[in-house]
Amino acid sequence: SVTGRKISEEHDKVFVTGCLEPDTSKPRANAAFVVLARNKELDGVIQSIKSIERHFNRWYHYPYVFLNDGEFNQTFKDTVRNYTSASVEFGKVGPDMWGYPDWIDHKVAKEGIAKQGDAAVMYGGLESYHAMCRFYSGFFYKHPLLAKYEWYWRLEPEIKYFCDITYDPFLKMIESNKTYGFTIAVKELRETVPNIFRYASAYKRLNNITSQGLWEMFVEPKETPARPEDDPNFKPPLPEEILRAEPGRGLPEIDPEAMDGENYNMCHFWSNFEIAKLSWFRSKEYEDFFEMMDRSGGFWMERWGDAPIHSLAAGVLLAPRDIHYFRDFGYRHTTIQHCPSNAPARQLPREPYLELTTADEKARGEEDEYWEQWDEEKENGVGCRCR
Ligand code: GDP
Ligand code: MN
Structure with a gap:
């Protein structure tokens, strides 16, 4: 990239x-x-x-x-x-x-x-x-x-x-x-970390952290749209779902859009x-x-x-x-x-x-x-x- x-x-x-x-x-x-x-x-x-x-x-x-x-x-x-x-x-x-x-x-x-x-x-x-x-x-x-x-x-x-x-x-x-x-x-084996990025991304969002430029190294390059809010299917992220995680009961389903529309590139x-x-x-x-x-x-x-x-x-x-x-x-x-x-x-x-x-x-x-x-x-x- x-x-x-x-x-x-x-x-x-x-x-x-x-x-x-x-x-x-x-x-x-x-x-x-x-x-x-x-x-x-x-x-x-x-x-x-x-x-x-x-x-x-x-x-x-x-x-x-x-x-x-x-x-x-x-x-x-x-x-x-x-x-x-x-x-x-x-x-x-x-x-x-x-x-x-x-x-x-x-x-x-x-x-x-x-x-x-x-x-x-x-x-x-x-x-x-x-x-x-x-x-x-x-x-x-x-x-x-x-x-x-x-x-x-x-x-x-x-x-x-x-x-x-x-x-x-x-x-x-x-x-x-x-x-x-x-x-x-x-690149990581995808099946070892299916939900890792959702949580990392949620941490970033919950703490209002803006990228200093390294985060992008781990984000799959997006085709169009350039900004998630331009995506007609974009749903506002739901970080509360993450806070509702019940330890030891399995990972809760998180709306993929909770990742600011970003995906992990496994790097x-x-x-x-x-x-x-x-x-x-x-x-x-x-x-x-x-x-x-x-x-x-x-x-x-x-x-x-x-x-x-x-x-x-x-x-x-x-x-x-x-x-x-x-x-x-x-x-x-x-x-x-x-x-x-x-x-x-x-x-x-x-x-x-x-x-x-x-x-x-x-x-x-x-x-x-x-x-x-x-x-x-x-x-x-x-x-x-x-x-
Ligand atoms: P890989 O490199 O991912 O194939 O994993 P390794 O088997 O090399 O493990 C990574 C590191 O953790 C190495 O330094 C291992 O010696 C160490 N390690 C892995 N499992 C154990 C364990 O059960 N006990 C201890 N003491 N060390 C471990
Ligand atoms: Mn090793």
Whole structure:
């Protein structure tokens, strides 16, 4: 979309171009890596640590915080400590941050989850996955082990960084007054979030929030009419229906027109990578947003991911200038990857922001091609400190 191009060119530039010797002369930011994991994911966790240590943290030594709804075993802890010289803390996520809140009808929620399982919604039938998404949406930043930190960098098992990161992204974020950083934006599976946009949109409307320009990134481009009020079928929005949501009884039907005539385009920042300012999550506005989303029951009756939650919250509360696209980070998780250009002479074949906001199946294929092409250039010495 045109908005994408505008966001990219006007509001956000890559922090560093070209090769640098890692600059470790400045004091570290008040920041940590945050990893939620289970004991059985140890191998994937080690892969991730090896990668981030090799490409970044062997110079910068940021601490790690590992969280788990169960207890980490001794093997997990000892092995993790073997792969980094940075400080590592292990914490437990208590029932206050994990699982069903007491106001929800457990039976209804369980049935809702079973239904999503039957409908083959991705992870929809997995109670623990719902709990994980809700934890990353509204709780991780309140965990006691994170209380002392102002910034976080999310790590997951089985991720890979391709390129050396030779500057401190936290310091750059602070310097340029950024709040939220991403490296990949993709489309969400529609069936996991059928009603998410109605609630986000209702939050925006109920709080009289006007877009600062980021909201449009998440809105399906409208054909005609340009303004909803020009639509002969336009009905005035009915936000009261949302307030009447009965927690745990399923999501109430909301008139689609309660969305200001807008629809979700399913775009979201892929949150398994995130560098963000914790004070934003801890702000009253974000808390209110989470509270309203949570009270709808959508974390259970649907399978709302933390990625669309963070993204829509950003759309409501932040401006394009608050967002940083780490287009220079080479990053891969499972089947999706982003390959950067951090060589000064290199021209991207397409507008990167556009490419990534529409990373549907086709775009993914194209990105693979792009990556191969980049690999070749690297062989020829164009790439910069990537391997
Ligand atoms: P995907 O990336 O969406 O396929 O989901 P993952 O299975 O990778 O889960 C996302 C993150 O949450 C990863 O860091 C997992 O280790 C973590 N995670 C998922 N489910 C659980 C769980 O039940 N307990 C714990 N402790 N971590 C979990
Ligand atoms: Mn994952």
